[in-house]
Amino acid sequence: GDQRVLLQRIDGIEPSQTGTSLREALQVASGLANPSKQIGEGVVATAVVTPKLLIYTDGGFGDVEGFSLGNLEPEVLVIGPPPPPYARPEEGKAPPSRNPSDNVAIAALQASRNDEKPDVYQLFGRVHNYRDEAVKTEAQLLRHEPDKPGGEGTLADAISLEIPPQSDQSFKFDVPDTGLAEFEVRLTVQDSLDADNRAFTVIGNARKARVLVVTAGNRYLLDTLNTPTASERADISIVNPEQARGEALARDIRDGRYDLILYDHVRPEQPPEANALYLGEFPPGPAYANPKDVQQPVILDWDLAHPLLQYIRDLSLVFVAKARVVDLPVGATSLIESNQGPLAFIAPREGYTDTVVTFPLLDGSTPNTTWFRYISFPLFILNSIQALGNVRDASGDGIAAPGKPLALRAETTDKEIAITSADGRGTDKVGRSPQGLFVYDQAATTGLYHARWTPDGLLPFAVNLFDDRESDLATRGLVPAGTPETLAESYKIKIGYNPVAGTAKVIPVQKDWWKVLAALALGILLLEWYVYNRRVYI
Numbered sequence: 001g002d003q004r005v006l007l008q009r010i011d012g013i014e015p016s017q018t019g020t021s022l023r024e025a026l027q028v029a030s031g032l033a034n035p036s037k038q039i040g041e042g043v044v045a046t047a048v049v050t051p052k053l054l055i056y057t058d059g060g061f062g063d064v065e066g067f068s069l070g071n072l073e074p075e076v077l078v079i080g081p082p083p084p085p086y087a088r089p090e091e092g093k094a095p096p097s098r099n100p101s102d103n104v105a106i107a108a109l110q111a112s113r114n115d116e117k118p119d120v121y122q123l124f125g126r127v128h129n130y131r132d133e134a135v136k137t138e139a140q141l142l143r144h145e146p147d148k149p150g151g152e153g154t155l156a157d158a159i160s161l162e163i164p165p166q167s168d169q170s171f172k173f174d175v176p177d178t179g180l181a182e183f184e185v186r187l188t189v190q191d192s193l194d195a196d197n198r199a200f201t202v203i204g205n206a207r208k209a210r211v212l213v214v215t216a217g218n219r220y221l222l223d224t225l226n227t228p229t230a231s232e233r234a235d236i237s238i239v240n241p242e243q244a245r246g247e248a249l250a251r252d253i254r255d256g257r258y259d260l261i262l263y264d265h266v267r268p269e270q271p272p273e274a275n276a277l278y279l280g281e282f283p284p285g286p287a288y289a290n291p292k293d294v295q296q297p298v299i300l301d302w303d304l305a306h307p308l309l310q311y312i313r314d315l316s317l318v319f320v321a322k323a324r325v326v327d328l329p330v331g332a333t334s335l336i337e338s339n340q341g342p343l344a345f346i347a348p349r350e351g352y353t354d355t356v357v358t359f360p361l362l363d364g365s366t367p368n369t370t371w372f373r374y375i376s377f378p379l380f381i382l383n384s385i386q387a388l389g390n391v392r393d394a395s396g397d398g399i400a401a402p403g404k405p406l407a408l409r410a411e412t413t414d415k416e417i418a419i420t421s422a423d424g425r426g427t428d429k430v431g432r433s434p435q436g437l438f439v440y441d442q443a444a445t446t447g448l449y450h451a452r453w454t455p456d457g458l459l460p461f462a463v464n465l466f467d468d469r470e471s472d473l474a475t476r477g478l479v480p481a482g483t484p485e486t487l488a489e490s491y492k493i494k495i496g497y498n499p500v501a502g503t504a505k506v507i508p509v510q511k512d513w514w515k516v517l518a519a520l521a522l523g524i525l526l527l528e529w530y531v532y533n534r535r536v537y538i
Contacts, residue, residue, distance in 0.1 A: 016402070016403070016444060017195045017402040017403070017444065017445050017446060017465060017470075018401075018402050018403030018404075018444065019061075019401065019402075019403065019467055019469070019470060020060055020061040020469075020470070021061065022055075022057075022061050022064050022495075023064050023067060026053075026064060026067055026069075026495065027067075029053055029072065030068075030069070030070055030072060033051040033053065033071070033072055050071055050072075050073050051071060051072055051073065052072075052073050052074075052075060053069070053072040053073065053074045053075065054075050054077060055074060055075070055076045055077065056077050056079055057076065057077075057078065057079060057477070057493075058078065058079050058080045058473075058475050058476070059076075059078060059475055059476025059477040059493055059502065060469060060470065060472070060473075060476065061469065062469060063493065063494040063495070064494070064495045064496065065494070065496070066496065067495060067496040068496055069495060069496055069498065074495055074498070074500050075500075075503070076477050076493055076500050076501070076502040076503065077502065077503055077504070078475050078476075078477045078478050078502040078503065078504050079475070080475035081475060082475065082478050082480075082504055083099045083474070083475065083478055083480045083491075084099065084100075084480060085480055085481040085482050086480040086481065086482040086483040086484075086487075098130075098166070098472060098474055099474035099475070099480075100130060100131055100132035100165070100166065100474065101130045101131070101192070101472060101473035101474040102130075102131060102191050102192045102473065103130045103131070103191045103192050103193050103196070103471055103472070103473045104127065104128070104129050104130065104131070104135050104137065104163065104187060104189045104191050104197070105127065105128050105130070105193070105196035105197070105465075105471035106125060106126070106127055106185060106187065106196055106197065106198070106199040106464075106466075107126045107127065107128045107168065107466060107468065107471070108124075108125060108126040108466060109123065109124070109125040109126075109185055109199040109200075109201055109464065109466075110123075110124055110125075110201070111123050111124070111175075111201055111203045112124070113177075114174070118177075119176065119177045120174055120175065120176055120177065121174070121175045121176075121177060121203050121204075122172055122173070122174055122175075123141070123172065123173040123174075123175060123183065123185070123201065123203075124170065124171075124172050125139070125170065125171050125172070125185055125199065126168050126169070126170050126171075127139065127161060127163055127168065127169050127170075127171065127187065128163075128167070128168050128468075128471070129163035129164065129165060129166065129167055129168075129169070130166065130471065130472055130473065130474070131165055131166075132165050132166065133165050134162060134163065134164050134165055135161075135162070135163045135165075135189060136160070136161070136162050136163075137160075137161050137163070137187050137188055137189035138158050138159065138160055138161065138187070138188045139158065139159045139161055139171050139185055139186070139187060140155060140157075140158045140185070140186045140187075140188065141155070141156045141157040141158065141159075141173045141175075141183060141184075141185055142154060142155055142156060142183065142184045142185075142186060143156045143181065143182065143183055143184075144182040144183070144184060144448055145182070146180070146182060146450060146458060146460055148424070149420045149421075149422070149423075149424030149448065149449075149450055150421075150422065150423040150424025150425065150447075151424070153184055156173075156175075156183075157173050159171050159173070171185075173185075175203070177203075177204060178204070179204045180202070180203075180204045180205050180458075180460070181202070181203050181204050182200070182201075182202050182448050182460055182462075183200070183201050183202075183203070184198060184199070184200050184448070185198070185199045185200075186198050192473055193470075193471065193473060195445075195446055195465050195470075196465045196466075196467075196470070196471045198446060198447075199446075199464050199465075199466070200446065200447060200448050200462035200463070200464060201462050202448070202460045202461060202462055205459070205460065207390070207391065207409070207411075208232075208233060208234050208235050208391065209233060209234035209235070209259045209260055209385050209386075209388075209389025209390060209391045210234070210235055210257065210258045210259045210260075210389070211234045211235065211236045211237070211258065211259065211260045211261070211262065211385060211389055212236075212237050212239065212244075212249075212253070212258045212260075212261045212262070212274075213225060213236060213237065213238045213239070213261075213262045213264065214239055214240070214241055214244045214261065214262065214263050214264065214266045214268075215238065215240070215262075215264035215265075215266070216240060216241060216264070216265070216266070217240070218264050218265075218361055218362055220361055220362075220372035220377075221262075221264055221279070221361065221372075221381070222238065224372075224377065224378045224381045224382075225238070225381070227378065229382060230381070230382060230385065233382065233385050233386060233389070233391050234260075234385045234389055234391070241266050244266070244268070253272045253273060253274065254272075254273055255273065255436075256273040256274060256436035258272070258274045259274060259275065259388070259389040259390045259409070260274060260275045260276070260277065260384070260385065260388045260389040260390075261274050261275070261276050261277075262276075262277045262279070262384075263276060263277070263278045263279065263281055264279045264280070264360075264361070265279060265280040265281055265360045265361075265362070266281060267281045267282065267283075267284060268284060269284060270284060271283060271284055271285070271349060271352075271354075272352075273352075273434075273436065274352060275352050275353045275354075275355075275388040275389070275390075276349075276352070276353075276354050276355070277355045277357075277384050277388060278354065278355070278356045278357065279357050279360060279361060280357065280358070280359055280360025280361065280368075281356075281360070282324070282326065282356060282358075283347075283349070283354045283356065287326075287329040287347075288326055288329075290326070291324035291325065291326045291358075292324065292325050292326070292341070293322065293323075293324055294322070294323050294324070294325055294338075294340040294341065295321070295322060296319075296320065296321060296322075297320055297323050297325075297338035297339060297340040297341070297343060297359075298338055298339045298340075299315050299316055299318055299320070299336060299337070299338050299343065300316075300337050300338055300339055301336075301337045302315050302335060302336045302337065302344075303333070303334070303335050303336075306333075306335060306346075307383060307386070307387040308335060308346070308355065308380065308383045308384055308387055308388075309335060309336075309380065309383065310383060311379055311383075312376040312379055312380060312383075313376070314374045314375065314376050315336065315374075315376055317370075317374060318369060318370055318371045318374060318376070319369060319370045320338075320343065320359045320368070320369045320371075321359075321363065321368045321369065322359065322363065322368055323338075323340075323343055323358045323359035324358050324359075325338075325340060325341030325342060325343070325358055326341075326358075328342060328345055328347070329347050331347060331348050332345050332346065332347035332348075333345060333346050333347075335355075336357075341358075342358070343357065343358050343359060344356065344357045344358065345358075351433070351434070351437075353388060355384060355388065390409050400443065400461060400462065400463045400464070401463065401464070401465070401466070401467065402443060402444055402445055402446055402463055402465065403443070403444055404441075404443070405439055405440070405441040406439070406440045406441070406443060406461070406463075407437045407438070407439050408430075408437065408438045408439075408440060408451055408459060408461070409436070409437055409438075410438055410451055410453055410457060410459055411457065412453040412454075412457050414432075414453045414454060415431060415432050416429050416430060416431045416432065416438075417429075417430055417438050417451050417452065417453040417457075418430075418451070418452050418453070419440055419442075419449055419450065419451045419452075420449065420450045420452070421442070421445075421447075421449065422443075422445050422446065422447025422448060422449055422463065423445075423447065428440070428442050430451075438451070443463045445463070446463050446464055446465055447462075447463060448460055448461075448462055448463075449461050449462075449463060476491070476493065476502075477491070477492065477493045477500075477501070477502030478491065478501075478502045478503075478504060479491045479492065479501060479502075488501075
């Protein structure tokens with residue numbers, strides 16, 4: 001009821017670099033504005049006034065799918081310039097996928113070693129031009145020093161770019177391997193959003209996985225783990241089931257010393273404090289209490305998009321003699337499907353991940369499958385070490401986005417670490433989680449952050465925008481003038497199953513002219529004072 005307080009609160013909202021999610025706001029509005037038919041005790045409402053939901057937005061968010069508006073009647077008021085009138089594309093050409101906006105953004109940045117020169121890193125990037133005209137700019141490579149967080153950096157290289165309208169342009173820098181190094185790529189173009197004109201990466205910051213293998217002596221598995229590639233990615237300890245039950249090793253497992261524990265046809269009494277890969281066995285717990293034995297299941301399909309199965313193409317050739325299948329627990333995802341049920345799946349477990357292959361490699365001393373004869377078996381083991389072992393290769397970390405929690409694995413036994421913000425002005429203390437991770441959720445802006453611990457531990461990491469939805473500044477939700485009815489729906493914002501057409505309202509605002517008149521009067525008084533003091537008569 002107090003408009004003055006409302007305006008103060010609106011003016012107090014500060015812009016951030018985090019992404020936009022309309023779903024949470026809709027859930028709050030739905031809970032507050034969908035009244036029950038029952039009012040008071042035993043009094044039934046005869047009518048319910050349909051509440052209006054006003055959404056003030058530039059449309060910079062994804063469609064909200066699977067949401068029921070209930071009694072809410074949405075009205076989208078689009079903030080920002082309207083789109084240009086609809087122009088029919090030339091014959092044989094597709095219509096433009098988006099309206100132009102005044103922005104140029106670094107859309108991607110990654111690093112990898114040069115295959116021909118192992119002592120050189122290659123930094124690959126991509127820049128997108130959202131304007132309707134070509135842009136000439138310069139991509140500058142700057143090197144940052146870990147002991148100067150928030151500094152400007154030192155110019156190391158630069159590349160001139162000419163980006164066509166509504167198109168991409170790639171770039172590449174060659175960087176010698178000098179150990180741990182922090183780099184920034186910066187565009188010199190002036191546009192409406194600065195946050196995506198800078199991108200950051202850290203190279204030379206490798207970390208091996210700590211892997212424990214519990215096996216009775218499976219030579220096919222041991223041959224895979226003894227390869228140079230496996231040794232480069234992980235420090236692997238191999239023990240038999242009896243050794244795994246020893247007090248010292250059991251304590252290390254409980255304390256989360258290992259990143260990944262591989263159980264080869266062995267079932268532990270308690271789930272480990274680590275990610276786990278089970279070959280031919282199920283994790284402990286009631287969800288796996290009643291498996292069903294199946295004979296000669298035929299592999300029909302597998303999830304090529306999953307990191308554990310990337311590059312794997314030959315599973316259809318694999319023969320399996322015996323397996324056990326279960327109904328997948330809640331939250332589990334099937335990896336390998338057969339005609340008799342899932343032969344491999346992945347399931348979350350209190351901050352960890354259990355990966356299960358439901359058939360053993362060996363039935364006693366007799367092979368139970370031909371999988372180890374194909375290249376897909378060592379690929380699967382190496383993918384598991386990479387994905388489940390928290391491997392951080394020397395070409396930089398994965399993508400971290402502003403406002404998203406980031407799990408850090410620091411090589412320390414300390415209970416907390418200190419993380420310096422991207423601008424170098426603030427430091428947060430982060431405690432260790434029960435899973436042995438340090439979860440940092442204060443990375444609100446892009447830049448280079450530094451985690452430190454005693455005596456001289458250092459873990460730098462980069463946070464980048466890399467969000468096409470945020471970088472595209474064109475308003476969304478308004479249907480361009482002259483758009484055919486068959487295409488009009490594609491311009492609307494979809495909430496649940498309802499396309500909502502946006503409106504642009506011009507609200508009259510009272511302008512106070514007294515300030516201008518007062519300034520003019522003051523100017524006349526000053527002129528008279530000057531003339532009087534100079535004794536100049538006109």
